[in-house]
Amino acid sequence: MNTDYLSRRGFARAAGLAAMSGLWTECALAQRALVGGKVPPGTIWLNANENPAGPGEAAIAAMKEAMATAGRYHYQEWGNHSATIGRSFGLERENVILGSGSSEVLCAAVHAFTSATRPLIYSEPTYELPIALARALGHKAIPVPLTASYAADVKRMRQEAVNAGGGLIFICNPNNPTSSITPKADIDWLANSLPPNAVALIDEAYIHFSTSPQLVSALDHVKAGRNVVVSRTFSKIYGMAGLRVGFGCAKPELIQAMAPFPAGVISWVGIRAALAALEDPRMVPERQARYIRIRADLCKWLEGQGFSYLEPHANFMMIDTRRNVRTVIPAMVERGVAPGRAFPPLDNMLRVTIGTETEMEKFKRVFLEVMKA
Numbered sequence: 001m002n003t004d005y006l007s008r009r010g011f012a013r014a015a016g017l018a019a020m021s022g023l024w025t026e027c028a029l030a031q032r033a034l035v036g037g038k039v040p041p042g043t044i045w046l047n048a049n050e051n052p053a054g055p056g057e058a059a060i061a062a063m064k065e066a067m068a069t070a071g072r073y074h075y076q077e078w079g080n081h082s083a084t085i086g087r088s089f090g091l092e093r094e095n096v097i098l099g100s101g102s103s104e105v106l107c108a109a110v111h112a113f114t115s116a117t118r119p120l121i122y123s124e125p126t127y128e129l130p131i132a133l134a135r136a137l138g139h140k141a142i143p144v145p146l147t148a149s150y151a152a153d154v155k156r157m158r159q160e161a162v163n164a165g166g167g168l169i170f171i172c173n174p175n176n177p178t179s180s181i182t183p184k185a186d187i188d189w190l191a192n193s194l195p196p197n198a199v200a201l202i203d204e205a206y207i208h209f210s211t212s213p214q215l216v217s218a219l220d221h222v223k224a225g226r227n228v229v230v231s232r233t234f235s236k237i238y239g240m241a242g243l244r245v246g247f248g249c250a251k252p253e254l255i256q257a258m259a260p261f262p263a264g265v266i267s268w269v270g271i272r273a274a275l276a277a278l279e280d281p282r283m284v285p286e287r288q289a290r291y292i293r294i295r296a297d298l299c300k301w302l303e304g305q306g307f308s309y310l311e312p313h314a315n316f317m318m319i320d321t322r323r324n325v326r327t328v329i330p331a332m333v334e335r336g337v338a339p340g341r342a343f344p345p346l347d348n349m350l351r352v353t354i355g356t357e358t359e360m361e362k363f364k365r366v367f368l369e370v371m372k373a
C-alpha cells in the first residue's frame with residue numbers, strides 16, 4: 001500500500017503541487033474566511049465583501065441561455081471573449097488574460113514574476129492571496145507597512161525592488177482590508193519609475209465603489225505599455241462571486257508570461273454572464289450610487305454613536321472597536337451577524353461588508369448591543 005501521502009514529506013509534496021496550481025492558497029484562504037462557532041439561522045453575511053444584489057437581470061438571462069449549450073467547451077469563442085473585454089477598456093485581445101476569478105490572475109502574476117530571489121513586495125495589511133502563494137512556493141515576500149493615511153508606500157516599495165534587482169510590487173487599490181486608496185499621483189509615480197525587472201500588479205477588485213478623484217485606474221499605464229498588470233473581477237460590483245470570473249490587463253509580453261499558469265478555460269456560463277453584465281450601461285452606476293449611499297449612512301451613524309473608522313472607498317469598511325476584535329466577532333456571530341475576521345496588525349478594527357439597508361440596520365443594532373455588553 002502506498003502510504004507516502006501520509007508521511008510529512010508526502011504531504012509537503014502534495015501541498016507543493018497544490019500550490020503550483022494556486023489551489024493551496026485558495027483553500028487556505030477559504031478556510032480562514034470560514035466563520036467559526038454556531039451560526040444562527042437567518043445570519044447576515046458581512047464577512048466576505050460580496051454584493052447582496054447578486055447578478056443583474058441581463059447576466060441571469062445570459063446564463064439561462066448559456067446553460068442549454070454548456071455541453072461543449074466552446075473553444076473557438078474564447079478569443080472573442082478576451083477581445084470583447086479588452087475592447088471595453090480600449091485594449092486588444094492580446095492585452096487580456098481571463099481567470100477563475102481575479103484570484104487566478106493574481107496567482108499567475110506571482111508564478112510569473114516572483115522567485116526565490118525576485119520578491120513579492122506588498123503592503124501590510126493587504127489582500128493575502130498573492131502573499132500566501134509566494135510563501136507556499138518558497139518565493140521571497142517583503143512587507144512594507146501602509147503609510148499613515150493607509151496608502152501603499154510606493155517610495156519604499158520601489159526601493160525594495162531596487163535593492164532586490166526587481167520584483168512584483170502588489171498594490172490593492174482600494175485596499176482590502178482597510179478600504180483605503182493609494183492616490184493617482186503615487187500610482188503614476190510608481191508606474192513611471194519602475195526599476196528593471198519590476199512589475200506593478202494593481203488589484204482593482206473594488207475600484208467601482210468610490211467616486212474619489214484620487215482613485216484612478218492604472219489601465220492607462222497598461223495602454224502606455226508600462227510594466228503594469230491590472231486585475232479586475234466580476235465578483236464585487238457585478239455580484240457574481242460564485243461564478244468565478246476575473247481578468248487581468250497588461251502589455252502582451254506580460255500576458256504571455258502569465259498565460260501558462262491559470263488552470264484553463266473558465267466556466268462558459270460564467271463568461272456569458274460576465275459579458276452580458278459588461279454590456280449593461282446602468283448596472284455599475286446604479287450599484288455604485290446605492291452602496292455609496294448605504295455606506296455614507298453607516299458612517300454618519302457611527303459618528304453619532306462616537307465610533308471612529310477608516311475613510312472607506314470599497315464595499316466594506318473598518319470600524320475601530322477600541323478593543324481586540326477577536327472578542328467582538330464571536331459575540332456578533334452569536335447574534336446573527338457575521339463580520340470579517342481579524343486583520344493583524346489592525347487588531348481593534350472590525351471589517352464590515354456593506355450589505356442591504358435592512359442588513360445594515362441589523363448590523364447597527366447588534367454592533368451596539370455587543371459594544372455595550
Ligand SMILES: Cc1ncc(COP(=O)(O)O)c(C=O)c1O
Nearest residue numbers: 101102103127176205233235246
Ligand atoms: C482585493 C481582492 N482581490 C481579489 C479578490 C479575489 O476575488 P475573485 O477571485 O472572486 O475575483 C478579492 C476577494 O475578496 C479581494 O478582496
